[in-house]
Amino acid sequence: MVVYMLIREQRDEPLSEQDADRIPLPPPATSWRALAVLTMMLLIAPKAFLPTKFSEPVTLVVVAMLKSLQWVMVMELVRKGFLTPLTTTSTFATSTLRTFHLQATTGRAEFVASVALISLLQTQRSIQKTHYNRRILSAVGCMFVLGLVVNQPMSDDHGLQGTWMSSLFAGNEPHPIELLVNDAREEFRSLVEGQSKTLPDAIAEYEKRYRMEPPPGFDQWFKLAIESNCTIVDNFDTIMQSLEPFWGITAKEMRARADMFTQIPLAKWALRNKQPTKLSDSLVLGGFNVVLNAWLDRFKDILxxxxxxINGLAEPRVIVPNDRLDHLIRTCPRVDLTAADDQQRKPLEIMDLGKDRSWQIGTRSCPETSPSRSILLPAEEQGLQFIRNVTKSKDVCEAPEAAMSHAMFLAPYNLKVTDTLVPVFSHGKPSSSQDILYPSPDYIEGYQNGNYNETEDPLWENKTNQLYWTGSDTGGYASGDNWRHFHRQRFVDMVTNSNNEISILQRVKSGQFGKSTHWEERKQTMASLSNLVHVHFTSMDICTGAACFEEKKALPVGKGEERSAGYGSKFLFDVDGMGRTERYYRLLGSRSTVFKQTMYQEWHDDRIVPWVHFVPVSLGMGELPEILNFMAKDEKGQKIAKNIADAGRKWQQTALREEDMNLAFLRIMLEYARLTSDERDQSGMCPRGRTRVAGR
Known part of the structure; x- marks a missing residue:
């Protein structure tokens, strides 16, 4: 309003020969009304339109001011007859407002700022022939400067102060982790805000994602999810992908194949006449049965x-060759309802790959053109590489290096698989396996047994500035020198051998006056970070012959420690064993920052966001020393690490509750019940986009 009054003080000037592009218009009396109306509209604007760096009242006022100022300028340009610069002024104002919605260090912010500056210059050229342009440009410039200032964090809450403003004016290059954190926060915000709030919205979202109607009972599931304050109701993509191949066989065939898997002892549960029944038991962890019984009993009136x-072991049980798998995910079978029920089937072929290389079998489900099956190795990326896409980093078909860097493919302890598509539920699996995912019961057990005690967990500020991990040598069966390539052994060796060469990023001054800085990769030894590490094995038992002796000689082995011992450290490492690890939720719920290295998919993959709730580490782990260096030694890194610790703890208590796992199990069972029901065969239901073919 002040700027508007300053503009209104300028008297109309007579037209001259230089003002050929001006069209005299009568001064309207609508400018003030436009200002008032637009201010009120923006004060009731939807929350999604607004930036989130301030409290809501401040945000509403600031954005309302800027939007109103934009329209005041438009009205004044029209009143003065400057029609040519209307479009450039509008582009400038829109681009400037857009800076509010972009995280400070993203490349998109720099692009939008460039658009705004170009539009400002175009506006100046259009009205430069009259001295009136000084008032217009002052008003326009105020908006741009205010947009830049507001886009900077006003406090240290995120540990990122003035990052792209300093880049713009001082040339300070942000650390790569800062960029990843900012993008991840935007992704997480979109994830949470995009969840369906009503049943019609949830149904529409389901049909959009999965190309079919939700299963029977979905409305009851959604009602329970809303009543239980479930934060995530739409994102179940990883689970649905594990179910997708089964649309390629009939429901009758699915039931028959489930009964064929008898060579390997597996647990089998049934719901009959609304009563849970254990048909067979081969679960290594006895507590699984307690949880499964409770789940089925709880939802017996819906299912x-x-x-x-149920597969109770860590390793997967089903790996289908790609040619068959591709057929199964592209087609639906034509059902012959008159076919006899007594058809004979060949016995399942079970391949025992325990204690032996499993890469050839473990990647048979990958396309022949994928990096893991191609004879051509992909070009190595230069420099330190931080994980940007966790889903891709865990894709076995895209990770040929896993053949010689993960114990599951070098010497799995107990891997027995079939290449026939059989419905078996596993609590974790590599992406190349066709097991069906469900929430691991040992997470539920951990909650019920009180594995985490808050009184044992100090505040972040009181923790030791170090990385902590202790554990056994689970992961692979060591013989000869194969253990040197196992993932756990490689991790322990990397961070405890002070002679290992590592890559570290250092901020280097540059520019004419040395005011700009950028990051350069430098080589050091692990000795420079040794004081930041508390890591050792607690036992070395999964080995044979000389391998046991060699491992103990080469790697640190210490006494076992209390479960709570790690809480005294700011950084906790979680790495695969023979499969996924049961300690993950307990670590996330602590006040420490979790570093996570895994090649296993789990049911929660669509709701935990890397760089927001945990720090992802690649299978090669080459970037791990720099992650530790930045987060332990750099002031911004410390703030980022603490924010991740806080966010992970809060999200574990929000979206990974026992109730969330209960309802995830129910949703999976509803999907599975539809797949195995006679109604599917009788109705001929088939997800959109598939082709119907003859088959069983």
Whole structure:
């Protein structure tokens, strides 16, 4: 309003020969009304339109001011007859407002700022022939400067102060982790805000994602999810992908195949006449049965009669060759309802790959053109590489290096698989496996047994500035020198051998006056970070012959420690064993920052966001020393690490509750019940986009 009054003080000037592009218009009396109306509209604007760096009242006022100022300028340009610069002024104002919605260090912010500056210059050229341009440009410039200032964090809450403003004016290059954190926060915000709030919205979102209607009982599931304050109701993509191949066989065939898997002892549960029944038991962890019984009993009035086969071990059980798998995910079978029910089937072929290389079998489901099956190795990326896409980093088909860097493919302890598509539920699996995912019961057990005690967990500020991990040598069966390539052994060796060469990023001054800085990769030894590490094995038992002796000689082995011992450290490492690890939720719920290295998919993959709730580490782990160096030694890194610790703890208590796992199990069972029901065969239901073919 002040700027508007300053502009209104300028008297109309007579037209001259230089003002050929001006069209005299009568001064309207609508400018003030436009200002008032637009201010009120923006004060009731939807929350999604507004930036989130301030409290909501401040945000509303600031954005309302800027938007109103934009329209005041438009009205004044029209009143003065400057029609040519209307479009450039509008582009400038829109671009400047857009800076509010972009995280400070993203390349998009620099691009939008460039658009705004170009539009400002175009506006100046259009009205430069009259001295009136000084008032217009002052008003326009105020908006741009205010947009830049507001886009900077006003406090240290995020540990990122003035990052792209300093880049713009001082040339300070942000650390790569800062960029990843900012993008991840935007992704997480979109994830949470995009969840369906009503049943019609949830149904529409389901049909959009999965190309079919939700299963029977979905409305009851959604009602329970809303009543239980479930934060995530739409994102179940990883689970749905594990179910997708089964649309390629009939429901009758699915049930028959489940009964064929008898060579390997697996647990089998049924829901019959609304009562849970344990048909067979081969679960290594006895507590699984307690949880499964409780799940089925809790939802017995929603679920139909059904049977499920459970894999209690860490390794997967089903790996289907790619040619068959591709057919299964592209087609639906034509069902012959008159076919006899007594058809004979060949016995399942079970391949025992325990204690031996499993790469050839473990990647048979990958396309022949994928990096893991191609004879051509992909070009190595230069410099330190931080994980940007966790889903891709865990894709076995895209990770040929896993053949010689993960114990599951070098010497798995107990890997027995079939290449026939059989419905088996596993609590974790590599991406190349066709097991069906479900929430691991040992997470539920951990909650119920009180594995985490808050009184044992100090505040972040009181923790030791170091990386902590202790554990056994689970992961692979060591013989000869194969253990040197196992993932756990490589991790322990990397961070405890002070002679290992590592890559570290250092901020280097540059520019004419040395005011700009950028990051350069430098080589050091691990000795420079040794004081930041508390890591050792607690046992070395999964080995044979000389391998046991060699491992103990080469790697640190210490006494076992209390479960709570790690809480005294700011950084906790979690790495695969023979499969996914049961300690993950307990670590996330602590006040420490979790570093996570895994090649296993789990049910929660669509709701935990890397660089927001945990720090992802690649299978090669070459970037791990720099992550530790930045987060332990750099002031911004410390703030980022603390924010990740806080966010992970809060999200574990929000979206990984026992109730969330209960309802995830129910949703999976509803999907599975539809897949195995006679109704599917009788109705001929098939997800959109698939082709119908003859088959069983």
């Amino acid at each position: 139909p009669d059904m049977e499920i086969t």
